[in-house]
Amino acid sequence: MGHSKAVVGINWGDEGKGRIVDYLAKDSNVVVRYQGGNNAGHTVINTYGTFKLHLLPSGVFHKDTVNVLGAGMVIDLEQLSIEYHEIQSRIDFDIDLKISDKATILLPYHVLLDKAEEERLSDKKFGSTQKGIAPAYGDKFMKRSLKIGDLYNMNYVEEKLSESLEWVNHLLTEVYELPAIELGSVMDWIQTYRDFILKFVTDTDQLNKLYQEKSVLFEAQLGALRDIDYGIYPYTTSSSVLASNIPIGAGYFGRVPSEIIGVVKAFSSCVGEGPFVTELNEEDSHFLREKGEEYGAATGRPRRVGHFDAIASAYGVKIQAATELALTKLDTLSGINTLKICTAYEVNGENQQSFPHTSLLHHAKPVYEEFEGWDEDITGVRNFEDLPKNAQRYVSRIEELLHTTIKSISVGPERSQIILL
Structure with missing residues (x-):
């Protein structure tokens, strides 16, 4: 049986998982x-250039790597086609891609419904990326979805779509006061991408055999605090991002990865709405945001940034069951005189070190430890001992607070x- 690893996010997403997966994918x-x-993206920088991946796994840049889109995904056929062809045109080998026949198809009207609902919610919005994710997962659990494997039978697709559009058009016309969608337009959209998609469709038995025979790397999107069950609901995504979901979402039945690598940024950042306890004011955010290029890979939205939150991170480590950590963007902190780590929350006048429910999180205040910063450029450092002493102290304290070994530290995007420890 092949060896398996998972790379998962510890915080709100945008931790830098793409560069860690890209690094590990070679093995x-x-x-x-x-x-x-x-609805999210991984930025990968390699010899081919700079890429923002949204649907394709980060293994696409390695010639002998098979890339799988699992059953737990919702897949926009048009966006997959665009991303695939854009990347294929910039590399010098053919991408080996497999798509589970059990994955769900994200349709154009899901995007339309997502945008309409965020507009209706106005200042009470959840921070959707407006890519159609929530409506697509909603249809999945309401049993109105089309699956990738349905593309083998277009008569079935037309029949199922016709039924679904009765409900969709009721919503569009009666709730959102938008024009109805014609069945023919959705069928044309599907036909445009059907042949392209079917080249890659793979059934569960084939994928299961592949996992048993090969060395497998599982790649999560977003971070633990955006998990639909254990995150800061309702400011979450619409699926489970946890490593615990791998057996279901990938079809890795009855098994868990041998290693779960939790990725955590050297400071806090997030895109979207919801409580963010250590958030800096706009003036103080500007330095970190610009130096670290903290803009959402999928949306381009400016990321909210803050001091390192050890309470939220320790919770993320626990629910991801991380066996080791990768710390990213330490180089971004060079030049800051004083660094802070949140080591407790004050909730209702009392300090606590457990991560509270969302309803209490709105009122939590950070309790900080302060650390002297460093001015040196650390982008060329490759050994922990060569880091400035203040940087070493900062990293060691994070490791101590998260009770998990840091095995790698990124000091730049390449x-x-x-730094491997």
Whole structure:
């Protein structure tokens, strides 16, 4: 049986998972996405250039790697086609892609419904990326969805779509006061991408055999605090991002990865709505945001940034069951005189070190430890001992607070800019 690893987010997403997966993919035969859609992105910088991946696994840049889109995903056929062809045109080998026949199709009207609902919610919005993810997962659990494998039978697709559009058009016309959608337009959209998609469709038995025989790397989207069950609900995504979901979302039945690598940023950042206890004011955010290029890979939205939150991170480590950590963007902190780590929350006048329910999180205040910063450029450092002493102290304290070993530290976006411990 092949060896397996997972790379998962510890915080709100945008931790830098893409560069870690890209680094590890060279030693993996298979890289698998097991949940989500194109509502988030992984930025990867390598010899081919700079890429923002939204649906394709980060293993696409390695010639001998098989890339799998698992059953737990919702897949926008048009966006997958665009992303695939854009990347294929920039690399010098053919991408080996497999798509689970059990994955859900995200349709154009899901995007329309997503945008309409966020507009209706106005200042009470949940921070949707407006890529259609929530409506697509909603249809999945209401049993109105089309699956990738349905593309083999277009008569069935037309029949199922006709039924679904009765409900969709009721919503569009009666609730959102938008024009109805014609069946023919959706069928044309599907036909445009059907042949392209069917080249890659793979059934569960084939995928299960692949996982048993190969070295597999599972790649999560977003982070633990955006998990639909254990995150800061309702400011979450619509699927489970946790490593615990891999057996279901990937079809890795009855097994868990041998190693679960939790990715955590050297400071806090998030895109979207919801409580964010250590958030900096706009003036103080500007330095970190610009230096770290903190803008959402999928949306381009400016990320909210804050001091390192050890309470939220320790919770993320626990629910991801991380066996080790990868710390990213330490180089971004060079030049800051005083660094802070949140080591407790004050909730209702009392300090606590457990991560509270969302209803209490809105009122939590951070309790900080302060650390002297460093001015040195650390992007060329490759050994922990060569980091400035203040940087070493900062990293060691994070490791101590999260009770998990930090095995790698990224000090720049390139594959080579990493310290292995």
